[in-house]
Each structure stands twice: as structure tokens, then as C-alpha cells.
Amino acid sequence: MTTYTAMVMTAQGAAPEPEQRPLPDPGAGEVLVKVNASSVNYHDMVNLAGLIWGEWPRVPMSDGAGEVVAIGPDVTDFSVGDRVMGAFHPGWHDGPPTPQAKAELPGDSGDGWLQQYRVAATDGLVATPVHLSDIEAATLPCAGVTAWNALLEAGIGPGDVVVTQGTGGVSLFAVQFAHALGAEVILTSSSDEKLKIGSALGAAHLINYLDTPDWEHEVKRITGGRGADLVVDLGGPETLAHSVRAARMGGTVAVIGVLTGFDAAPIPVADLMLNNIRVIGITVGSVLSFVELCELITTAGITPHISHVFDWTEVGDAVRVLQAGSHIGKIALKIS
Missing domain, CATH: 3.40.50.720 (NAD(P)-binding Rossmann-like Domain)
Structure with missing residues (x-):
């Protein structure tokens, strides 16, 4: 059985610890993403402190970017090899916010992106601008x-x-x-x-x-x-x-x-x-607004400003930099 590593909060406020999990197969309308990067937001800092309600254990981090490595049945909008980013609210596709549209939030309502692989529904993913690295792309879903x-x-x-x-x-x-x-x-x-x-x-x-x-x-x-x-x-x-x-x-x-x-x-x-x-x-935005943002980023050639990049196992150090306010722009996590 093929396994992968996920960083898991086993209890409220517990520091994420590595856990081996079986590699999942994507279902209908889903893809399996090899996660290459995440980034740290104030929302994640609060979540890691155990201050956001939810079920434990769970994998933290709302932002993620990587590459599609497998597709489920009937998937036509993404192919193996495509680079993608996960939306902060993957169920908020368009229009004004509603409680239902904002209910799903990776890292809160379920497992987030601090893991080597993650299954995600394609309607909550956005294609990565070609000029951005995965580390740069991972800074966009929440803050961008x-x-x-x-x-x-x-x-x-x-x-x-x-x-x-x-x-x-x-x-x-x-x-x-x-x-x-x-x-x-x-x-x-x-x-x-x-x-x-x-x-x-x-x-x-x-x-x-x-x-x-x-x-x-x-x-x-x-x-x-x-x-x-x-x-x-x-x-x-x-x-x-x-x-x-x-x-x-x-x-x-x-x-x-x-x-x-x-x-x-x-x-x-x-x-x-x-x-x-x-x-x-303002609490982030819809998937469609994320797509429109990527069009601007591509046209204007915008590159996110990142002051710190940590290994994904050093998420505690990344949070301390955020708390100290010593960062400029974004703090990213490289997932290997």
C-alpha cells in the first residue's frame, strides 16, 4: 500500500505532527493533487492555536498549490500534469456569499493543505498562472x-x-x-x-x-x-x-x-x-473572483512578494515570524 505524510493536529491547539496515510483515489469530479506548497495566514495562526471550532484530528492550512497526478471519473476541466491552487472557500463558486457557500474551508471544516497529497473537487480549484512557481501560487488563495x-x-x-x-x-x-x-x-x-x-x-x-x-x-x-x-x-x-x-x-x-x-x-x-x-x-472571495484575479496577474506579470520560505515541517517557526511581524508580504511553506 502506498502511503504519504500529512501533518496532523491531533487535538485542539496541538502542534501538527507527521502521520502516514494511505494514498487516496479521487472520486467523481475530483482530482488528486501532489501538494508542493502552502502559505501562512493570520487565519492559519488562529487555527493552529486551536481557536477555530472544528473536529480533530485534522490537517491545517487553508492555502495550497501543486500538480494534478490523478483524475477521477468524468473529470474534464483538469488533466494529469496541470498545476492548480485550492480556493479558500471551494464551495463559493460565484455571486454573493452565503453561509452554505462559505461552509467548506480547508483546514477548518476538514483537512487542509499541509500534506503531500490531497483530493479536491475540481470546482474548487483554479489553474496556476504559468509564470508563477508553486510557492508563489500558494500565497494567493487567501491573501491575494x-x-x-x-x-x-x-x-x-x-x-x-x-x-x-x-x-x-x-x-x-x-x-x-x-x-x-x-x-x-x-x-x-x-x-x-x-x-x-x-x-x-x-x-x-x-x-x-x-x-x-x-x-x-x-x-x-x-x-x-x-x-x-x-x-x-x-x-x-x-x-x-x-x-x-x-x-x-x-x-x-x-x-x-x-x-x-x-x-x-x-x-x-x-x-x-x-x-x-x-x-x-471582506472575507476572501469566490472561485470565479480567484479566476479573474489570475487573469490580471497573468496579464500584468505580477509576482507575489515573499520574504520567508520554510520547510513544511517548520510551520511553528513560520507562525512565530508572522506573530513577530518581521515578515514583508507573504510567508510560504515548501512541501516535499
């Missing part, structure tokens, strides 16, 4: 699609102004994608060195929020008093008020993360109301 959907929700196009916060994966993807769409990007960070990387990726204006705590005033100055068409808010409680005040009348604030905690955020209700600001929460 999240950034992309923030831009889609605001209808960002040429001449628009986008503000995004920090130099983590979602924010740097937002810089790259908005720049490729012809928008003008304003990037905030506490590090001048990290801001330089954002500039190289397409940010036209840089704001160090340690030097300029009320950075919304600088956004208004840069935009001639108008404000931004979209503010991608990753901080949560400590940044949301600034984001609302940085947006133009009729603009959008896309709430992506809660990096400053889970406490109730002070919201400037008068600014929100008088300026008709739209605040929308």
Missing part, C-alpha cells in the same frame, strides 16, 4: 483573493486612489493589484524600510504612521482634500476611525483584518453618515 475582492467591491479602476495599511500579504497584494488596475496607491507603515518595498511594488505615496499618527490628514492633502476612493483597513479597532476619515464622500472602507485586537472599534458616525461612506467586511 482578499485584496482583489476589496478592490472589486469598490469598483477600482484607472485614476482612483487606494489607501492600504502595512506591508503584510494582503496589503502588498492590494498595492500590486491596484497599481496594475491604474489606480494611485497610498501605503502606510511604521517602517521606512518596509515602505521602500511597497514603493517598488507600485505605491505612489508613502506614510509612516509613527511620524504621522493622524495619517488621514496626509491622505486628504495628497488627494487635494478629496480623500481616497477605497481604504483597505487591516488594523481594526485602532485604525477604523482613521480609515473612515481618509475616505472620500461616497467612498468605501473595506475591513479586512483585526490586527490591533478584537475590541469594539470607535466609529466616527457623523463622518460616516454625512459623507455617505460605505463600510464593508
Whole structure:
């Protein structure tokens, strides 16, 4: 019997340990993927800490990329040898989110991608852009699609102004994608060195929020008093008020993360109301939006910015880098 290795959380909050499993056969509408890479998101960090409900044991990690090595009956959309990525919500194929569409999430509702092989339904897979390696591709399913959907929700196009916060994966993807769409990007960070990387990726204006705590005033100055068409808010409680005040009348604030905690955020209700600001929460996106993102990535030749690559057995070390905030862009895992 042929076996493979999966990294398994045996109990809530338990560190993933290697386990030998029999190699499965794909069923109807499924393929067997040789998994070559994954990446680390804040969602995975919370999951690995045992803070996301689910059945144990289970294999963690929401993101994965690799190669199709076997196909099940009636599969016509992928062939052996095709390179693919798994969607964050493989059951959310198109349209607005619903509880049913978002119910399946690799690593939460069932086994994720931290394993050498994984069976997946083809309607939850996306073809990998040919110019990307599997390690690069594995950074897209969560962070890339999240950034992309923030831009889609605001209808960002040429001449628009986008503000995004920090130099983590979602924010740097937002810089790259908005720049490729012809928008003008304003990037905030506490590090001048990290801001330089954002500039190289397409940010036209840089704001160090340690030097300029009320950075919304600088956004208004840069935009001639108008404000931004979209503010991608990753901080949560400590940044949301600034984001609302940085947006133009009729603009959008896309709430992506809660990096400053889970406490109730002070919201400037008068600014929100008088300026008709739209605040929308973003949790990744559909399979179709992932496909559309890959079209942009291919056309524009975009390559994800990855600051750290770990062996897949070193997922604990990768999480510690994420916790310390010493990464820039994405942290990837190589699976062998």
C-alpha cells in the first residue's frame, strides 16, 4: 500500500505532527493533487492555536498549490500534469456569499493543505498562472483573493486612489493589484524600510504612521482634500476611525483584518453618515473572483512578494515570524 505524510493536529491547539496515510483515489469530479506548497495566514495562526471550532484530528492550512497526478471519473476541466491552487472557500463558486457557500474551508471544516497529497473537487480549484512557481501560487488563495475582492467591491479602476495599511500579504497584494488596475496607491507603515518595498511594488505615496499618527490628514492633502476612493483597513479597532476619515464622500472602507485586537472599534458616525461612506467586511472571495484575479496577474506579470520560505515541517517557526511581524508580504511553506 502506498502511503504519504500529512501533518496532523491531533487535538485542539496541538502542534501538527507527521502521520502516514494511505494514498487516496479521487472520486467523481475530483482530482488528486501532489501538494508542493502552502502559505501562512493570520487565519492559519488562529487555527493552529486551536481557536477555530472544528473536529480533530485534522490537517491545517487553508492555502495550497501543486500538480494534478490523478483524475477521477468524468473529470474534464483538469488533466494529469496541470498545476492548480485550492480556493479558500471551494464551495463559493460565484455571486454573493452565503453561509452554505462559505461552509467548506480547508483546514477548518476538514483537512487542509499541509500534506503531500490531497483530493479536491475540481470546482474548487483554479489553474496556476504559468509564470508563477508553486510557492508563489500558494500565497494567493487567501491573501491575494482578499485584496482583489476589496478592490472589486469598490469598483477600482484607472485614476482612483487606494489607501492600504502595512506591508503584510494582503496589503502588498492590494498595492500590486491596484497599481496594475491604474489606480494611485497610498501605503502606510511604521517602517521606512518596509515602505521602500511597497514603493517598488507600485505605491505612489508613502506614510509612516509613527511620524504621522493622524495619517488621514496626509491622505486628504495628497488627494487635494478629496480623500481616497477605497481604504483597505487591516488594523481594526485602532485604525477604523482613521480609515473612515481618509475616505472620500461616497467612498468605501473595506475591513479586512483585526490586527490591533478584537475590541469594539470607535466609529466616527457623523463622518460616516454625512459623507455617505460605505463600510464593508471582506472575507476572501469566490472561485470565479480567484479566476479573474489570475487573469490580471497573468496579464500584468505580477509576482507575489515573499520574504520567508520554510520547510513544511517548520510551520511553528513560520507562525512565530508572522506573530513577530518581521515578515514583508507573504510567508510560504515548501512541501516535499
